[in-house]
Amino acid sequence: MIKKILQRFYLVLIFVLLYAPIVTLMVLSFNKSKTRSKWGGFTTKWYVELFKNEQIMNALYTTLIIALLSALIATIIGTAAAIGIQAMHRKFRTTMMGVTNIPMLNADIVTGISLMLLFIAFRFSLGFSTILLAHITFNIPYVILSVMPKLKQTNVSTYEAALDLGASPVYAFFKVVFPDILPGVSSGFLLAFTMSLDDFIITHFTKGPGVDTLSTKIYSEVRKGIKPEMYALSTILFLSVLLLLILVNIAPDEKPDKHKAVTARSIRRHKAGRFLLRKVVPVMMALVVIVGGFFYGSKAATGGDNQVIVYNWGEYMDPETITMFEKETGIEVVYEEYETNEIMYPKIQSGAIAYDVVCPSDYMIQRMIENDLLAEIDFDNIPNIRNIGDTYMDQSRQFDPENKYSVPYCWGTVGILYNKTMVDEPIDSWSVLWDEKYKDNILMQDSVRDAFGVTLKYLGYSLNSTDLDELEAAKKLLIKQKPLVQAYVIDQVRDKMIGNEAAIGVIYSGEAIYTQWENPNLEYVIPKEGSNVWIDSWVIPKNAKHKENAEKFINFICRPDIAKMNFDYITYSTPNEAGRQLIEDPALRNSPIAFPDPEELANCETFKFLGDENDALYNELWREVKSK
Template sequence: MKKKLISVALVSAMLIGCLSACGSSSGQGDNGKLYVYNWGEYIDEDVIEQFEEETGIDVVYDMFETNEIMFAKLAQDTSAYDVICPSDYMIQKLIEKDMIQPLNFTNIPNAKNIGDEYFKNSEVFDPGNRYSVPYCWGTVGILYNKTMVTDPVNSWDILWDPKYSGQILMQDSVRDAFMVALIKNGYSLNTTDPAEIEKATQDLIAQKPLVQAYVIDQVRDKMIGGEAALGVIYSGEAIYTVRENRDLEYVVPDEGSNIWIDSWVITKGSKNVSNAEKWIDFMCRGDIALKNFEYITYSTPNIEAQNNIEDEDIKGSKVAFPDLSTMKLEAFKYLGDSGDKLYNDAWMKVKSAN
């Protein structure tokens, strides 16, 4: 879900010319197509049809399961897609690798509906908010079954309790898995200290015999079906699961967690820039953002949409819209190729351990 050390002044100077070019490039969008790459089950499909009907643009829509899968595909050809929806740290990586382009916000007027606090959090990975527009956001925590867990769930430590052996679900994602172990030990989830990463690695290896499975989307279904007692999950998934199974409850442990933001960006090689701008602007409409939120249950940063939520329980939900000022939260950053290698090598040790 989530480097730029380039000076703001330099980027600003570059942006003046780039935005003008982006807004007027001949042939951009003339073919009536738009190639979108998004997370699985991350949009109301009726929204895609509505966009096509209102604009006359034919959408070719593909889905990915992880940021890393998306990056590998885009690295082969940045023109394969026009608009994509990466997470925070991956947006930072795409900027540093020169794989996405600055946005012309003149052509995205509905971006005004995105709350200031979300753009503020985006500054961590997109200084000046020049490349991205927030789409969904949330936290990562523990989902547990109240009929199966008898202990207080307020610490990541419970995921190492032998009492729940075979009943624990972990995220099959290097950064998310290490986030749990790092924060449990009081470390930053963005650490590049080899000793801290090694400590987290050994903890994850020690935990491995207790883990039923390393999964991603399947956490939701397994927890709803009562197949596990505890699972690491994204807050948006938790909202859905609690609707389906009232025995489930979601908490962000006291030690803290990750706050993530997924945002729309336009690829550097996009052949349909004007259509991509229309797409992002459409997604920022209050009615569309609300429709997507009601369908996917991931928290929307769109203030107009938030104000029009009719379900008072959801509107006041501390899972969907928590008071961020009361929580210890940290966003993922891109740690460079050397940082990636540290974590990937450590993850390989965890996955290959007996």
């Protein structure tokens, strides 16, 4: 009795561990609120929005097409290679199998970087074709591994007998050998398809602008939070796979035994299963490839050289504005997203991809200027720059001294977000982050410059300090604070604060506006010691191939109505004064969070690039903090 109870408990536990995350995701797909921390009521709108979201649907098409094509091609090549290896002398066969197994044992990141460098060396343009080649490459060994055991089981004498009876080698192979190895070929295809469908790392290193798979698309959204549309898509994919498995399993593996009693139901199940496997699934795969091929072919035909390649933060622009720009100008926008300045910079520095427009932050723009990576902007082509406030153009001189390389896009501050129901005092200082009564209720930014910037300002120093004594003092204070911190987070601070999971969090002002919409008990403040005021600006890399189109794009973004649309979408402060006047809600137009008074910014500074040596020093000190 006890044994049965334990067995059932173990089975239930396994199912909970396997399917609880999936069930959670499915529930969130019906949550009216965008945040996972708050149930806003039942809705199906995310399923409707999913099919309207061009970026997600493109990523889905790309994922399926890459997986199908790479699996098919890898299966053909891998099967042929397995036959060749099997025909070798035993010594050479062992050596070849060892060489074949190396890619499977190799770390994905090594394979991804190696393939990227190979493509760059041979001047391949990173994009759909390089992802496909990469996937075929890493799939072939898995096909060989699946086919080889079946080849070893085949009877060579049967093949030779077929040849003796006058069959051609090709005919004999397909009639004698191929049926025997078909299970291995099928499993090799399915394994290759699964590996390709699930890959992220190799795709990440070999993809080009405007090409995303579901894995890279989801990764690019992590900084701003996963869209509910992704929950809906994941639910549909899970249910589709579940349905397919059910249908496949309704058919017996073999035909009904004529010597055994059979029922009409079993015959129907067998016929349905055979029809599904032999007709429906192949037709669906063919349709995906054909539709995807038509999609990519039409994109290539309409795109041509009249395009602009944009590299921007995730979820940092209203997609509708891109559609409007394409309709008004006839210029195709190839849009790609990144997560941090530090991920963006190496791509620009390497020159592997010629982006036309990029949106870095202040200190990174300074670094790019110092390393001669940016082209001067022809402001005669950007008349709408007059809409950018003089205050922001002057502030930009801190990282672009002559205002020759950048045009401000968004700005904001870093401050403290606190829950008025959990904090019984007004907050106006960074000191609260070291108050022991808020132990395990404090959220810190998991960012070296933000964490040290906060601490340096609290100590009365510059957040751009390179003084060893000042940095050492900041490090010791961060280590002292660590037992009080609930978690080091980036965008998770938003959901945690909305869900009342913490009392205090360090947050960006644009995120603070959204959190207040979801939870009115939250209050944002810029501490009296001062903070970071940041600016993200548009720049044009020196190797841009469509500079004139890039300037047209920047000019379009500086248009008042477009600036207002982007503000509504991302809730980060706009430096576009004319766009700000178009904001209908006076409370939002004059929000002290989005547009604080100049007095509140008196002690604020903009991050500067401190040089590679000082960057390394900051990172080393941050590692010491995190390791304690």
